[in-house]
Amino acid sequence: MTKLMSAPRLRGSMIALAAVGLALSSVVLSTAASASVKLPSSGVEKPPAGTVTETGSTLLYPLFNLWVGGYNTTYPSVTVQTAGTGSGTGISDAENGTINIGASDAYLAPSVTSANPDLKNIPLAISSQLVAYNVPGVLSHLKLTGKVLSSIYQGTITTWNASQIASLNPGVTLPNIPIVTLHRSDSSGDTFLFTQFLSKTDPSGWGAKIAYNTTVPWPAAPGALGETGNSGMVTGCKATPGCIAYVGISYLTQALQAGLGYASLQNAKGQYEVPTAASIAAEAASFVAKTPANGTISLIYGSAPGGYPIVNYEYAIVSNKQSSSTTAKGIRSLLEWAINPKLGAATTYLAQVNFQPLPAKVEAQSVKQILSIS
Amino acid sequence: MTTNTSLAGGPATRRRRFSSQGFRIFTYGALVLIIAPAVWILLGVLFRALGHWRWDVLWTPLTAAGGGLRDQILGTLLLMAGVLILAGTVGVLAGIHLSEMAKIKKNGKASGGLLRTASDILSGFPSIVLGYVGYAALVLYFHWGFSYLAAVIILSVMVVPYIAKTTENSLRQVPTGYREGAEALGMSMGDSLRKVVLKTALPGIVTGLLLALAIAGGETAPLIYTANFANKIPHSVTHASFPYLTYVVFSFYDSSQVSYHYLAYDAALILVVMVLLLLVASRIIVARTQRHAEGARTKTRTPRAPKPAPDDHVELLDLPINR
Amino acid sequence: MTSVGGVAGDVPATPPGRTAPREPMFRRVADVFRANEEKGWRWSARVAVLLPLVALVFAVTVLALKAWPAIRVNGWYFLYGKNWTYGDSYGATVSTHGVAHAAGAQFGAWPIIAGTLQSSFIAIVVAVPLSIGAAFALTERMPGWISRPLGYAIEILAGIPSVVIGLWGLLTFGPWLAKNIYPIVASIASALPNVEPFNYFRQPVGSGEGLLTAGLVLGMMIIPIITSTTRELFIQVPTLPKEGGEALGMTHWEVANRITLPWVRSGIIGGTVLGLGRALGETIAVVLVGGASLRLAPNIYQPFGTIAATILSQLDGAQADGTGFAVATLAELALVLAVISVAVNLAARAIISRTGRTGGPVGSGA
Numbered sequence A: 001m002t003k004l005m006s007a008p009r010l011r012g013s014m015i016a017l018a019a020v021g022l023a024l025s026s027v028v029l030s031t032a033a034s035a036s037v038k039l040p041s042s043g044v045e046k047p048p049a050g051t052v053t054e055t056g057s058t059l060l061y062p063l064f065n066l067w068v069g070g071y072n073t074t075y076p077s078v079t080v081q082t083a084g085t086g087s088g089t090g091i092s093d094a095e096n097g098t099i100n101i102g103a104s105d106a107y108l109a110p111s112v113t114s115a116n117p118d119l120k121n122i123p124l125a126i127s128s129q130l131v132a133y134n135v136p137g138v139l140s141h142l143k144l145t146g147k148v149l150s151s152i153y154q155g156t157i158t159t160w161n162a163s164q165i166a167s168l169n170p171g172v173t174l175p176n177i178p179i180v181t182l183h184r185s186d187s188s189g190d191t192f193l194f195t196q197f198l199s200k201t202d203p204s205g206w207g208a209k210i211a212y213n214t215t216v217p218w219p220a221a222p223g224a225l226g227e228t229g230n231s232g233m234v235t236g237c238k239a240t241p242g243c244i245a246y247v248g249i250s251y252l253t254q255a256l257q258a259g260l261g262y263a264s265l266q267n268a269k270g271q272y273e274v275p276t277a278a279s280i281a282a283e284a285a286s287f288v289a290k291t292p293a294n295g296t297i298s299l300i301y302g303s304a305p306g307g308y309p310i311v312n313y314e315y316a317i318v319s320n321k322q323s324s325s326t327t328a329k330g331i332r333s334l335l336e337w338a339i340n341p342k343l344g345a346a347t348t349y350l351a352q353v354n355f356q357p358l359p360a361k362v363e364a365q366s367v368k369q370i371l372s373i374s
Numbered sequence B: 001m002t003t004n005t006s007l008a009g010g011p012a013t014r015r016r017r018f019s020s021q022g023f024r025i026f027t028y029g030a031l032v033l034i035i036a037p038a039v040w041i042l043l044g045v046l047f048r049a050l051g052h053w054r055w056d057v058l059w060t061p062l063t064a065a066g067g068g069l070r071d072q073i074l075g076t077l078l079l080m081a082g083v084l085i086l087a088g089t090v091g092v093l094a095g096i097h098l099s100e101m102a103k104i105k106k107n108g109k110a111s112g113g114l115l116r117t118a119s120d121i122l123s124g125f126p127s128i129v130l131g132y133v134g135y136a137a138l139v140l141y142f143h144w145g146f147s148y149l150a151a152v153i154i155l156s157v158m159v160v161p162y163i164a165k166t167t168e169n170s171l172r173q174v175p176t177g178y179r180e181g182a183e184a185l186g187m188s189m190g191d192s193l194r195k196v197v198l199k200t201a202l203p204g205i206v207t208g209l210l211l212a213l214a215i216a217g218g219e220t221a222p223l224i225y226t227a228n229f230a231n232k233i234p235h236s237v238t239h240a241s242f243p244y245l246t247y248v249v250f251s252f253y254d255s256s257q258v259s260y261h262y263l264a265y266d267a268a269l270i271l272v273v274m275v276l277l278l279l280v281a282s283r284i285i286v287a288r289t290q291r292h293a294e295g296a297r298t299k300t301r302t303p304r305a306p307k308p309a310p311d312d313h314v315e316l317l318d319l320p321i322n323r
Numbered sequence C: 001m002t003s004v005g006g007v008a009g010d011v012p013a014t015p016p017g018r019t020a021p022r023e024p025m026f027r028r029v030a031d032v033f034r035a036n037e038e039k040g041w042r043w044s045a046r047v048a049v050l051l052p053l054v055a056l057v058f059a060v061t062v063l064a065l066k067a068w069p070a071i072r073v074n075g076w077y078f079l080y081g082k083n084w085t086y087g088d089s090y091g092a093t094v095s096t097h098g099v100a101h102a103a104g105a106q107f108g109a110w111p112i113i114a115g116t117l118q119s120s121f122i123a124i125v126v127a128v129p130l131s132i133g134a135a136f137a138l139t140e141r142m143p144g145w146i147s148r149p150l151g152y153a154i155e156i157l158a159g160i161p162s163v164v165i166g167l168w169g170l171l172t173f174g175p176w177l178a179k180n181i182y183p184i185v186a187s188i189a190s191a192l193p194n195v196e197p198f199n200y201f202r203q204p205v206g207s208g209e210g211l212l213t214a215g216l217v218l219g220m221m222i223i224p225i226i227t228s229t230t231r232e233l234f235i236q237v238p239t240l241p242k243e244g245g246e247a248l249g250m251t252h253w254e255v256a257n258r259i260t261l262p263w264v265r266s267g268i269i270g271g272t273v274l275g276l277g278r279a280l281g282e283t284i285a286v287v288l289v290g291g292a293s294l295r296l297a298p299n300i301y302q303p304f305g306t307i308a309a310t311i312l313s314q315l316d317g318a319q320a321d322g323t324g325f326a327v328a329t330l331a332e333l334a335l336v337l338a339v340i341s342v343a344v345n346l347a348a349r350a351i352i353s354r355t356g357r358t359g360g361p362v363g364s365g366a
Helices: A002-006 A006-036 A061-074 A087-096 A108-115 A144-153 A163-168 A191-203 A204-211 A229-239 A249-259 A277-285 A325-339 A347-353 A360-371 B014-050 B069-101 B113-123 B127-141 B148-172 B174-184 B190-217 B221-226 B247-252 B256-293 C024-073 C111-139 C144-159 C163-193 C209-237 C237-249 C252-281 C286-290 C307-319 C325-353
Strands: A048-055 A080-082 A101-104 A119-133 A180-184 A226-228 A242-247 A264-266 A311-320 C088-096 C099-103
Touching: A048 A087, A048 A325, A048 C111, A061 A249, A061 A325, A061 A347, A061 B190, A080 A325, A087 A101, A087 A108, A087 A191, A087 A311, A087 C307, A101 A325, A101 B190, A108 A325, A108 C088, A119 A191, A119 A229, A119 A249, A119 A277, A119 A325, A119 A360, A119 B174, A144 A163, A144 A191, A144 A204, A180 A191, A191 A242, A191 A347, A191 B221, A191 C209, A204 A242, A204 B014, A226 A229, A226 C237, A229 A242, A229 A249, A229 A264, A229 B148, A242 A249, A242 A264, A277 A311, A277 C163, A311 A325, A311 B247, A360 C111, B014 B148, B014 B256, B014 C144, B014 C163, B014 C209, B014 C252, B069 B247, B069 B256, B113 B148, B113 C024, B127 B148, B127 B221, B127 C024, B127 C252, B127 C307, B127 C325, B148 B221, B148 C024, B174 B190, B190 B256, B190 C024, B221 B247, B221 C307, B247 B256, C024 C099, C024 C325, C099 C325, C111 C144, C111 C209, C111 C252, C111 C325, C144 C209, C163 C209, C163 C286, C209 C252, C209 C286, C237 C252, C252 C307, C252 C325, C307 C325
Parallel strands: A048 A080, A048 A101, A180 A226, A180 A242
Antiparallel strands: A101 A311, A119 A242, A119 A311, C088 C099
16 A cells, blocks of 8 residues: 555556545535435435333333334344333423424413423324223213213213213113223323313313313312323223223223223214214314424314314424434434334324324424424 | 339339330321321332232333333333442442441441531432432533433432442441451452351341342433433433433423323332332342351340340349330 | 561661661551550541531522522422412513512412321321231241341341332322222222211222322331331340240230330330331322322222422422422422421430430440
């Protein structure tokens, strides 16, 4: 090699080549830096090797685990750590930067966004919530309204055969057992959704007294129990005859296996709907035009005919300013994979948890938000 | 009511006999009531874990669908090692100070009262409060994020008072004769510390260290706020959540996946086995060194009454009293 | 060192006119170490013993700093108020005394403080008689094959992680109690008059997650502390008075009651207060077994909350409040717990030191 280098002509050409290479790469780099990140044709950027951490909503947790499995088959060099700790933790950890992606069923509160202008909530999928119960002898879907649920959780309706419930369900024999209300003791997006539903259907009662949040001061209904996580709600309800609980739809299979029934809820048009793919999609479709670019909107109790009233976007809470561009790229890659209709948002994954894919317009808005992570 | 004028045959009145018997029954009953839950817990953990035990839980990593607890076990062991180094050093040195170097004040008590008070207060401090302080100061303010380092520091803060106290007690039990002999032989303070005093007190110190490790390994609340949780051991001591076993027990028992339930019971079993091993190890160490020590005590450990002067006529110890 | 010949007492050979050759490097370094070793020990020990004090002051300072905004806004209501609500964090932010917080946020921690005191009280009531009784039983002359495993069993109970005990309490003990023991207690209570202490024990019996279960589990956790402390104290009671009592015809119970117990009374109280400190600060077991409630338990079987358990279970909910006020309130809660814990500890030390039983003189071999 030294012999080669010592030849003056060859040395000169090496220097020339190096100079050209330097010039080219600087041109490429500068254009790359100045232009915004563009999605490759496959729809997913190739991630650098490393770790991406996620934590948050227990409603999204089962799906995220499925996604990680699929994502790793294509990109095995990335380690994704997931945890189901509740939407509140997802939001706060993303705020603090202690986690890369926070999963939440609730969009960010205005106080959070004003304190952290870089924090974004990016819709990933559409999920929903069911009201499960453990009433022995009742095999059909009980019809319930938001006002009745509000009274139950406030403790004014205390037995299953109360007149308000019986009048909605003629022909169903309701046992005379006390209602045991279950609520989430951890900070939860499911609490946010359920209390938002109660606030919108009972604005003068629940809405005025308690309102909605990821944690609320639950009224002292007799025998009310607090559980941790969606799985805690299911196991707690299974162990308590007469219980009523709000459970994320990704736990539908577990709820059915536990022998729980779920309610048919009244929507704004007065119809009683159970959460099916059609009813969820109908509700979501009615909000597509109203969804802002930052994804912050409630899909609860819309006026879609045939729509199930408790439907929500599942959000990834991510900061726009990551500590390094490699971290940002890893996060972007995972999220792009997750919402791609052919990859993460395909029926193979979503159907396992009874979620629905994002409508096209919302998906495009989410992609835009993802690309701005750097 | 029978009256009995002789001393033999027990107390005179029925009431006193009943109260004595009742007391005896109460004490043995209390013993049973204390031991029973311990046994119940151990058996319960054993049965729940053995129902679905797989040996590969010990060397398989945790996956989304189940897997094993390899990194979590390693994580707990690494945390214990870190605590051993950090808290062990600080605690033993503190114990040495409290026992060897504290000056005797005028009222005869050792000085260092404020420091000992602070140490005792710290040992009773709620672990969640220390966890929160660790979170606010180390994770957030110092920007270490959830990390191994923050966890080790907070755990060490928790167990240093305990190690200091056991070290001090062990050192106090070394007879002054040893120290005076070393000084008479002209040994420097460092030499006498290392070769005489610490060596003699070593079994007590080691016992304290092992028990402190058991305490640290079993903590959950402070670790949740300093180390968060992870599936795999990270490559850095800062800015990376760390895996450990107690979180598995706390959080997986009602997971949506049944395989995670089994992992929770397995983790409980592994934790109990670790604690048992540490306890057994400390007992073995004490037993082995006591065998070789001078003036090895007998099993009952009852300090004997001072021998009466030769002209005392009654040897109380010889009376055939029912002990 | 160069020396000629191997005869003891030989002076190392040095060429005339030269001083003794310098010693090899490592020997000189070793000498420096040995000379300064004592200083090294003293200084490092001094630093080490200061660290707990530093850590304590640091912890309390951090808590006070983080809690200060909440202390200003919550005021005394924090200690007696019964309402714990985060307010409308999705609504507007308002400001009181210059501190921003969600509208309608109100934090009254009395139910939580009461729950802490209630559960610790139950724990002490359960643990102390059992521990003292068991300590008596252990110090009687028992064959080694019984007393050794029993000693092990108590040490093991002390070493079991609280999360394992909590999980056992949640999955096994609580449901067992709710099915077998609580109905009996409730039916006894129904037979008693319907007044304050008794009707607290009436139905509904619940599912096992609640105040009484948590109190019993806490009691189980502090029993090893009190038992081993008491046992150590009993061993130190001189045998002469006890044997004298027996010689005079006192029964076991009378010897225990009139001789042993008074001798060790302050030590037992000290040990009890240490156990109380542990019960006050126990987090994980109460989170698992106590249910999670921000209200006073309606009866003794129902869910409740303690300060430590509330800090753990509410922290991430509090962080969803972007103004940071809820987190400051939790820091205030932690500060309250720290103050209670310090007070309890100081009380224990005051009681113990009244008899002058801090560590014995060094070298006593006792």
